[in-house]
Amino acid sequence: MFPAVLGEPFANKHTKLQMEGKVVKRLVAEGREALPNEYTALLAGWGSRITRHHPASPAGGDRHSFRWSGPELIEALACIGQEGHCWLGVLHTHPSTAAIPSSVDAANWHYPQLSYWILSFSGQTPVLRAYQWVDGSFFLRPYEILPG
Numbered sequence: 001m002f003p004a005v006l007g008e009p010f011a012n013k014h015t016k017l018q019m020e021g022k023v024v025k026r027l028v029a030e031g032r033e034a035l036p037n038e039y040t041a042l043l044a045g046w047g048s049r050i051t052r053h054h055p056a057s058p059a060g061g062d063r064h065s066f067r068w069s070g071p072e073l074i075e076a077l078a079c080i081g082q083e084g085h086c087w088l089g090v091l092h093t094h095p096s097t098a099a100i101p102s103s104v105d106a107a108n109w110h111y112p113q114l115s116y117w118i119l120s121f122s123g124q125t126p127v128l129r130a131y132q133w134v135d136g137s138f139f140l141r142p143y144e145i146l147p148g
């Protein structure tokens with residue numbers, strides 16, 4: 001669909017998925033601000049390293065499920081391309097449930113080569129988990145938070 005910007009963060013088995021600390025901080029802050037609604041962002045960068053996020057507009061209507069409108073997705077991907085980045089993943093929040101993909105999440109995920117992130121606010125502190133879609137199921141993947 002968007003071959004020019006579509007990255008492959010799991011292409012190299014020996015490279016752990018990475019996210020810059022400043023991106024994690026922004027995702028937690030913006031996800032918390034959106035509560036009690038869900039929040040979602042595209043994640044971009046190079047190789048296996050996420051260096052930038054592109055949030056969906058909060059005016060997008062119903063945020064009880066994580067959803068991108070076609071035009072909004074195309075706009076965010078165009079921005080990723082203009083910045084010379086690749087699209088590496090998608091994050092959404094679970095305001096009141098654990099950081100485990102729901103059956104709806106699984107049914108709506110169409111980019112198995114990308115990373116799938118869930119940020120949960122159900123506990124005392126936010127929990128961020130990364131998954132990879134392999135053969136019809138989500139698998140938990142380790143990741144590293146880079147300083148800065």
Ligand SMILES: [Zn+2]
Pocket residue numbers: 066092093094100101102105118
């Ligand atoms: Zn979900």
